[in-house]
Amino acid sequence: MRMAELSAEAGVPVPTIKYYLREGLLPQGVRTSATQAHYGDSHIRRLRVIRALVDAGVSVAGARKVLATLDEPPDEVADLLGAAHAAVAPQGEDEIPLDDARRLAERLGFRPGGCETERIADVARALDALDRAGFVIPPDVMTAYLEGVKTIATAEIAGVPVDTPEEAVRYVVLGTALAEPLLLALRRMAEQIAAAERFPSGT
Amino acid sequence: MRMAELSAEAGVPVPTIKYYLREGLLPQGVRTSATQAHYGDSHIRRLRVIRALVDAGVSVAGARKVLATLDEPPDEVADLLGAAHAAVAPQGEDEIPLDDARRLAERLGFRPGGCETERIADVARALDALDRAGFVIPPDVMTAYLEGVKTIATAEIAGVPVDTPEEAVRYVVLGTALAEPLLLALRRMAEQIAAAERFPSGT
DNA sequence: TAATTTAGATAGTGGAACTATCTAATGATC
DNA sequence: GATCATTAGATAGTTCCACTATCTAAATTA
Numbered sequence: 530m531r532m533a534e535l536s537a538e539a540g541v542p543v544p545t546i547k548y549y550l551r552e553g554l555l556p557q558g559v560r561t562s563a564t565q566a567h568y569g570d571s572h573i574r575r576l577r578v579i580r581a582l583v584d585a586g587v588s589v590a591g592a593r594k595v596l597a598t599l600d601e602p603p604d605e606v607a608d609l610l611g612a613a614h615a616a617v618a619p620q621g622e623d624e625i626p627l628d629d630a631r632r633l634a635e636r637l638g639f640r641p642g643g644c645e646t647e648r649i650a651d652v653a654r655a656l657d658a659l660d661r662a663g664f665v666i667p668p669d670v671m672t673a674y675l676e677g678v679k680t681i682a683t684a685e686i687a688g689v690p691v692d693t694p695e696e697a698v699r700y701v702v703l704g705t706a707l708a709e710p711l712l713l714a715l716r717r718m719a720e721q722i723a724a725a726e727r728f729p730s731g732t
Numbered sequence: 733m734r735m736a737e738l739s740a741e742a743g744v745p746v747p748t749i750k751y752y753l754r755e756g757l758l759p760q761g762v763r764t765s766a767t768q769a770h771y772g773d774s775h776i777r778r779l780r781v782i783r784a785l786v787d788a789g790v791s792v793a794g795a796r797k798v799l800a801t802l803d804e805p806p807d808e809v810a811d812l813l814g815a816a817h818a819a820v821a822p823q824g825e826d827e828i829p830l831d832d833a834r835r836l837a838e839r840l841g842f843r844p845g846g847c848e849t850e851r852i853a854d855v856a857r858a859l860d861a862l863d864r865a866g867f868v869i870p871p872d873v874m875t876a877y878l879e880g881v882k883t884i885a886t887a888e889i890a891g892v893p894v895d896t897p898e899e900a901v902r903y904v905v906l907g908t909a910l911a912e913p914l915l916l917a918l919r920r921m922a923e924q925i926a927a928a929e930r931f932p933s934g935t
Numbered sequence: 936t937a938a939t940t941t942a943g944a945t946a947g948t949g950g951a952a953c954t955a956t957c958t959a960a961t962g963a964t965c
Numbered sequence: 966g967a968t969c970a971t972t973a974g975a976t977a978g979t980t981c982c983a984c985t986a987t988c989t990a991a992a993t994t995a
Contacts, residue, residue, distance in 0.1 A: 544954050564960045564972045581865030606931040614920045637925050648921045655914035662784030664906050673887030677880040682922030684876030703867050711858035717817045718851045719885030722840050727889050728809040747985050767941045767991045
């Protein structure tokens, strides 16, 4: 298939496809001459994934990392997850206290070596931001956060398909990035439902 | 306090403060003459909240909505939550099928009137994005998502302080926006911990 | 009086994600 | 085989966003 058809199939403008090619998000097609190349179904699928990532709020640079991990996955699941997380998590350089975050990690069942420091730092940064805004999360709510994410994460990891490595990689890498908007949307929906129960329409 | 001091106290550059004033995120100070105004502690606190929102990934336009809700909150909790959600949720115009999202809402305990359609549409959009990427969430994992967000949302709503309306408003509005990065970071951490248990360092 | 500070207006910057144009070479069609 | 459309690759331009800088006239402070 040629560029025009790829564009039509995937619903992505030609200049944008060229941009993704330049940025290394989409592999080159098979060259048939100096000014022609042709593309296959894998390109269509890849384009759909790119759009999904970008729509999910992942930057083009982040999407490149995610896709690079998909293409050349590390062998160990922990490393795979680490790469997926590194591509998606916001990064900051500044030093922040990790103690509170570490305590939360322990409450989640953390054991030394069971989780990279960078993820603890993520949590620490989020806590720090809350703190700087003067916002305090009630202890009971924090406990529920831990319980909720534990439920979620345990099921996600239990759901990693072990039949073929490709499936596992796809599941872990894309699941990390693409499920985020869904989880946030589900939380908002659940909040409204819970609010309707507690405050039945009258304050 | 004058502009320079406000800037120093809040750690925000003067031009940025002026920008926030222009954009209506920060209320004007009390004018003492044609070229002077002075600011109070409320301005410092407000600036910290603005920075926290922006750091949390909320756009300046979104932050303006969040702050407007803080300043003039609706009376009903449901409306308050709705306004906070509307300010934070990604918005899309296109028509998408709501059926799957509605089914999830029902599994969360939805009852007609218990949740605005816009939140269901959010979920629907997230599901659609997953779908377009060809990514399928295993049923067990989706069940865990529902259970997890239900745990989280129930505790959050139960934690709404009812002593003073101001507290309730602050809790609902800021909690909606500021807890998002924390939840995502906690999920990533929990995933790594769960992965370390299931795949103990050797695929 | 002189130096500093400020409000308000206007304009400029840098990054991100596209989008457009151009050229030379191909491929498809008449 | 002439003509017209298409393409790769290069380069440049656009739009939006969140700032950041400059300027002026007035006011404050030293």
